[in-house]
Amino acid sequence: DLIDEQEETPAKEIDVSNEYKSALNKATSYANTQHMSKQSVYDQLVSEYGEQFTEEAAQYAIDNVQAN
Numbered sequence: 001d002l003i004d005e006q007e008e009t010p011a012k013e014i015d016v017s018n019e020y021k022s023a024l025n026k027a028t029s030y031a032n033t034q035h036m037s038k039q040s041v042y043d044q045l046v047s048e049y050g051e052q053f054t055e056e057a058a059q060y061a062i063d064n065v066q067a068n
Contacts, residue, residue, distance in 0.1 A: 016060075023053045023061035031067035038062050 016024075023045055030041045044050040045058035053061075 017057075019053065019057045020060045023051070023057040024064055026051055026053075027058075027061035027065040028067070031065050038065070041065070 026045060027041050030036050030044060031038075036044070042058050042062050045053045045061060046055055
């Protein structure tokens with residue numbers, strides 16, 4: 001399950017692409033304004049009817065999202 005894997009390098013230690021940053025911004029917005037679960041945010045990020053991010057970018061966002 002991609003959502004539970006968190007062995008990625010922390011965001012500040014890698015050169016993060018614009019796509020990954022954008023996915024993280026969207027994930028943070030969804031988490032803070034829509035009160036969505038991580039799975040729901042991930043699904044929205046990769047949906048062909050939603051944000052259409054790559055699975056890798058969406059997983060990066062889920063691994064690094066800071067929700068209130």
